[in-house]
Amino acid sequence: MPLFPDEAKNTIEALLFVTNEPLTIKTMAEILERSPYDVEVLLKEIKADCEREARGFCLLEVAGGYSFVTRAEYAPYIEKLVKPRLTTLTQAAMETLAIVAYKQPITRSEIDDIRGVKSDSALNTLIERTLIQEIGRKEGPGRPIIYGTTQDFLKHFGLKNLGELPSSDTKVS
Secondary structure (H helix, E strand, C coil), X not given: CCCCHHHHHHHHHHHHHHCCCCECHHHHHHHXXXXXXXXXXXHHHHHHHHHXXXXXXXXXXXXXXXXXXXXXXXXXXXXXXXXXXXXXXXXHHHHHHHHHHHHCCXXXXXXXXXXXXXXXXXXHHHHHCCCEEEEEECCCCCCCEEEEECHHHHHHHCCCCHHHCCCCCCCCC
């Protein structure tokens, strides 16, 4: 039995609250037995509701789906409750992650060449944290492993896709 629009909107909110992964429009449409267009309209309404009511969270399109996320202005309070895993990354791991994000697909030796030092430990840390993964093997001698970022990387940085990464020539101050 089809849900009324308000019921469907409330159901989408409930689904977004109970999942740890971004939900795609397709998945929500299948669950609600509605068209993807209807779900997209309801998502826009939910996003507008969050903005208008200045809630502590907002709806974000991220990693190919939608998630509720806390607003950035509340980060200092949330950090007192939950220590983010990314803050514990070493400088080497952050450098390595940036190289993989911008240069993927990339091998360990290519990363080492860019950094000028071995990156084994940093790569292991990033794989353990599911921020990068092995995505294949390069053709050629030794068939080295090729690395790329994961959906968790996109989620951690609030990105819809890799096209949203800042330009690699952007200056950081």
